[in-house]
Structures are given as structure tokens and as C-alpha cells.
Amino acid sequence: MQKLGVLRVLRGNAFMPMPLRPDQLIRDEIRALSAYHVPDATGLVKLDAMENPYLLPLALRHELGRVAQDAAINRYPDAAASTLKAAIRSSMQVPEGMEILLGNGSDEIIQILALAIAKPNAVILGLEPSFVMYKMIAAFAGVRYVGVPLKADFTLDLDATLAAIHEHQPALIFIAYPNNPTGNVFDDAALLRIVEAAPGLVVMDEAYHVFALRSFMPQLLRYPNLLVMRTLSKLGLAGLRLGFLVGRPAWLNELDKLRLPYNVNVLTQQVAAQVLAHTEVLEQQAAAIRGERTRLMQALSGITGIQAFPSDANFILFRVANADKVFEGLKQRGILIKNLSRAHPQLKNCLRVTVGTADENQQFLTALTASL
Secondary structure, rough: OOOOOEEEEEEOEEEEEEOOOOOHOOOOOHHHHOOOOOOOOOEEEEOOOOOOOOOOOOOOOHHHHHHHHHOOOOOOOOOOOOOHHHHEEEEEEOOOOOOEEEEEEHHHHHHHHHHHOOOOEEEEEEEEEOOOHHHHHHHHHEEEEEEEEOOOOOOOHHHHHHHHHHHHHOEEEEEEHHHHHHHHEEOOHHHHHHHHHOOOEEEOOOOOHHHHHHOOHHHHHHOOOOEEEEEOOHHHHHHOEEEEEEOOOHHHHHHHOOOOOOOOHHHHHHHHOOOOOOOHHHHHHHHHHHHHHHHHHHHHOOOOOOEOOOOOOOEEEEEOOOOHHHHHHHHHEEOOOEOOOOOOHHHHHHHEEEEOHHHHHHHHHHHHHHHH
């Protein structure tokens, strides 16, 4: 490997080292990445980021105001987040004996996992197309990423996945359940075959579990190499940035060593714990979203020129003849969704719309019809 030479320039009466340029200092694989882009949604109906469209009830918001008012923001947060973990344990039916690791969103947890297994020649395996951060964070950590393509209809190719596990012996496997951006859940029995075949950890990313009404949380007692990851973002608390990982203490005690101190702030801890004491509110909103998802799916399926894919999440993936044209047409009519046409070869001409309120969904459908 060629070493970098240090150039020296005359400064005053002395020769001083010239600072290195980014291309000399930053790793090649990092410079090859594109930053995660969040588009400006000002003035648009925002249906691009899988957010819950509903505010919390006014009475609960008043409770949260009192919680925030009394929060000791002059002090560091509880490093162990004991109260919040107890609320998660109760509201999310965490099995007895399992530990909880909190993150600043699930993205931080993905990063902790990738850093933890980043030995020489380690491999992270994922299914594709899926959540882009699995591959991106593998690059951050300097870990080789192997993507196994889904079938043309976005179902799991079990034989190809098992073959890839046998060939690459991944230290870590990420599976989104339901999958993002396709919206479907994979067959449970097939997923358990993957867990049983995996030589390392398997993480079930259940970011959209409340919309699928399915979970691998009970299987944690049966499979020692299984971890379940969730976020509160899709439940209506995206602004708090809180994710968590559940698994056996033997794993999570090691992963906790990579968690930065005080990574979950005071307001997030206290507000999230207060909201989780009212899970009936979150469940009612999730039920409303599921109902709107059914109505939106029926409407999309009835429009000529649209192929809508079944979804168990709070969004719907659909294919049109010219995704770029339709996407721009929607923006011109005040609707922002996600253009995935260039995200992956299997997503050519695909767009993804978040399930919004009844009014938002109708605005989207009207604009979509006019944009085709």
C-alpha cells in the first residue's frame, strides 16, 4: 500500500505540513456513499416518510407538557433509562429474562450491531430491496455487506438466502418484518429456517409491527441468536427518535458497551414513558391507519396503469409506467411521496406512499389520477 507523502509549504520563515485533503484522509468507501437525503416538504402533503399522521389527543398532549415542564434538563439523563425500559417491557410484552437496549432511533442500534461484529472478513447479510441503512451502516463500520435478492413479487427466496448463509457465514443478518419498502411480511416458517441456519445473530426489524399485528418477540425464548428491534417512530413518536433492541442479556450486555453515554435524552425518556402508559391511544391510531390502508389499497388497485403491492405496513408500494413523471406531477399538485425508481433494480418505476388521514389519502388519489 502506498503511504501518503506529507507536503510542506513555506509559512513565514518555516516549512509547515500542508493539511491533507478529504480524498487523502477519508476512506474510499465512505466517499463513494451518498448522504441520506431528506427532501423539503414545506407546503406539501407529506406522505413520504411512513409517519403517523395523527396528533396525540389534546388531554395527553397537556400531560406531556407538564412532564416536559418538570424535566430536569439541567442534569444528564438517567443513563440506565430504568423508568422508560420498564414502560417498554410492560407495553411491548417483552418476555421475562430478556434485556432491552435503547438507541437514538433504530439507526443507532443498527450501527451498534455493525460495529460490534466488525472483525476482519465479517459479513452482514440482508434481503434486497430492503431498508437502505443496513447496507449503508455496514459501509460505515467497514463490514462487507451481502444482499440476497427477493423474488420478482418481493417474496422471500428461501433457497437463495440459505445458500448465501452457507457460502458467506454472516455474523449478522437483518430482516425487516414487514419489509421496507415493499410492505410485505415474509413467511414465518421460512424466517425460522433462516434463524436456525444462521451462524451468527439474526435481527428482526419490527418497525411496523403494529400494522402487521405479528411479531417474533415470543420466539426470543426459543432462539438464543435472535434479536428483535423496534422503533416508536411509526407509532406516532417519530420526533422523539427512540428505538430499542430486545434479546438475551449475554448479547445485549456486550452491545451496550458501544452505546454512547446518555444517548437517550431526558425529554425523550420521560415523554415516551408517559405515552406508553396510554397504549390504547396508539393502538386506536394504528387501527385507523390499517383501515385507511385497506381503503387506499382498494382505490389504487382500481386505477388503470397501477400495480399496487400488498402491504402489512403503513405504506403502499406501487408501480407505474413512468415513476419520475408521476412523482413530479404529484409534487406540482402539492403531494410528496417517495420515488424509489432508482433505489434498486427491482424497484424500477416504483413509488411508495405513506398511509395518511382520510383527507390526505383522498388528496393523493385525486392528484395521482391527474398525474398519470
